[in-house]
Amino acid sequence: MPSADRTVGGNGGRPSASRPLVSVVVPAYGIDPWLERSVASALASTGVETEVIVVDNGGTGGTTDPLTALERVSVVRPGSNLGFAGGCNAGVTHARGDVVFFLNQDAVLAPEALSRLSEVALEPSVGAASGSVRLAEDPGLMNSWGNPFHFLGFSWSGGFGQPVPADEVRRDVVGASGTAMAIRRSLFVELGGFAEDYFAYHEDLELSLRCRLRGLAVVYVPDAVVTHRYDMSRNPSKFFLLERNRLFLVASLYERRTLLLLLPVLLATEVGMLAVALHAGWIRQKVAGWRWLWRHRDRVRARRRTLQEERVVDDRELAPHLASHFEAGNLLMPEWARPLDAVVAAYWSLVRRMI
Numbered sequence: 348m349p350s351a352d353r354t355v356g357g358n359g360g361r362p363s364a365s366r367p368l369v370s371v372v373v374p375a376y377g378i379d380p381w382l383e384r385s386v387a388s389a390l391a392s393t394g395v396e397t398e399v400i401v402v403d404n405g406g407t408g409g410t411t412d413p414l415t416a417l418e419r420v421s422v423v424r425p426g427s428n429l430g431f432a433g434g435c436n437a438g439v440t441h442a443r444g445d446v447v448f449f450l451n452q453d454a455v456l457a458p459e460a461l462s463r464l465s466e467v468a469l470e471p472s473v474g475a476a477s478g479s480v481r482l483a484e485d486p487g488l489m490n491s492w493g494n495p496f497h498f499l500g501f502s503w504s505g506g507f508g509q510p511v512p513a514d515e516v517r518r519d520v521v522g523a524s525g526t527a528m529a530i531r532r533s534l535f536v537e538l539g540g541f542a543e544d545y546f547a548y549h550e551d552l553e554l555s556l557r558c559r560l561r562g563l564a565v566v567y568v569p570d571a572v573v574t575h576r577y578d579m580s581r582n583p584s585k586f587f588l589l590e591r592n593r594l595f596l597v598a599s600l601y602e603r604r605t606l607l608l609l610l611p612v613l614l615a616t617e618v619g620m621l622a623v624a625l626h627a628g629w630i631r632q633k634v635a636g637w638r639w640l641w642r643h644r645d646r647v648r649a650r651r652r653t654l655q656e657e658r659v660v661d662d663r664e665l666a667p668h669l670a671s672h673f674e675a676g677n678l679l680m681p682e683w684a685r686p687l688d689a690v691v692a693a694y695w696s697l698v699r700r701m702i
Contacts, residue, residue, distance in 0.1 A: 368396045369465050370444030370532065373452055374434035375411055376404040381453040381576055386414055388455040389448075394462030400441050402434040430546035431525065439535060445469065448529045449551075450573075454480070456527070457572040464529040464571045467517070474558025475530045477523035478571035479515070480504075487511055490575045493520025493567040494552055495670045498609070498695050499616050500593035502552050503675030504577075515569035521668050523565050525551030527573040534558075539653075544646055548585070549592035556600060559665065560658035577677075583629040590620065591636030598640075599651035605662045608698045612691060619687070662702050671695045 371389040375382055382401075389399050399420045403411045405428045414420050425437050435449050446465040450456065460478055467476040480490040489511055491504040502522060523530075528551060538557055541550040555565045597613065598606075624633035640647060671692040673684075 366394065366396050367446060367465050367469065368398065368444040369446045369448050369461050369529075370439070370442035371397055371399045371448045371450055371461070372402065372435050372438035372442065373399060373450050374402045374404055374429075374431055374438065375407050375452045376428060376434075377406045378408045378410055379452045381455070382407075382410055383414070384455050385450060385452055386417070386420060388457075389450060389461070390417070390419060391458055392456060392461040393458045395465055397461065398443060400438040402429070402438045404428045404430070404434045429543070432541035432545050432547065432550040433543045435525075436540040436543060439532065439540060442532055444532055446529055447532045447535055449525055449527070451526045451575060453483075453576040453578075454526050455483075455574045457574075460527070460571040460573055461529075463568050464527075467566050467568050468529040468531055472564055473566055474534065474561065474563030475523040475528055475555055476566045476568050476571075477520060477529075478527035478573045479511070479567070479569045480524055480526050480573045480575050481511065482508075483574050483576040486574055490577050491524040491526065492569070493565070494522035494524055494555075495674070496521045496552060496556070496668075497673060498666070498669040498671065498698075499613065499691070500597040501673060501675075502549065502593075504677050507676030509676065512569075517569060518567050519564050519668075520567045521559070521565065521670075522552040522555040523567075526575050527571070530554075530558075534563075542650060544643070544650070545592050545595065546588060548588045549596050553596055553600075556596075556665075557654060557657070559668070560654065560660050562659050583632045586624070586627075586629045587632035587636050590624075590633055591639055594636065594640060595647060595650070598647050599654050602655070602662045602702075605698070605702050608701055612694050616691075663699075666699045666702060669695075 373385055386399050389397055400423060401411055401414055402423045411422050415422050421441055423437055423441055429437055439447050446468050448461060464476045464478055467473055477493050479492060482488045482490045487510060489506040489509050492506040494502050495505050496502050542553055558565055621633060624630045673688055
């Protein structure tokens, strides 16, 4: 993990014997008016001791400077934009907590959220825990109750825009949302942190799936409430990362037999995504993603080797947890694509019988 300059506020004392120390890592990029609110909400957490590590990835216009005067707050300055993945990794190198918690700079914690998430994350059978992320403009609506994973590599915010259920219960999910994600620091370090090649998007999903491949649960904790100022923008560079990282994950996740069985539908999907990119004006970014994967095929192979060597769960056991239909509330499917979605789901049903 990268080294970085660090500015430290007051110590705030050592954690008590009865309350775990949680290291809250907040990657900051650009000028965000919610950053101070985010940090303040972490410091106000009840039931745990907290330290906050803000990673200044650049472009913050001095907004991180006042945070250095706060007790229990450190500001890490890597000197360049490491992305979400690299920024989080840089923050964890300075963490002392039993649990590390990743919090977006535009998200605010309810007072008891960290306590609930750290309690679950410290269970030996749990890999990662994800909070109940609500939309800031209407906290009665969900932003994410965990991120589903489509077998073709697509992922989205689970439950987006739906009313918060009155009878929510703790449950297993495929992916913990990096907006509000807790994991034991020892496990995070053992896994080598987030995959920095991802830079942003899918790195939280990959880490969640690695936990699952080790036989560890990924858990949604409904009473750990986080309010998020969600941005639905889809700029061309974001599509480059989303599409490149989707293929990166698919290429490294599945066993060889599964990959071969999926190859026809994967190739057909690429033709379809190429047409979508051409129509929407981000064809250059789509092709750039293919080019990156080819130029860095040694890294892809190395990442695949890492995931395959550490797994104890095979694809037959993983498959029932993966989505067969595209059901993203924050990115609606056009009507013309729905028949294709049904065909793809039928193909997946066939593949599952063969793996």
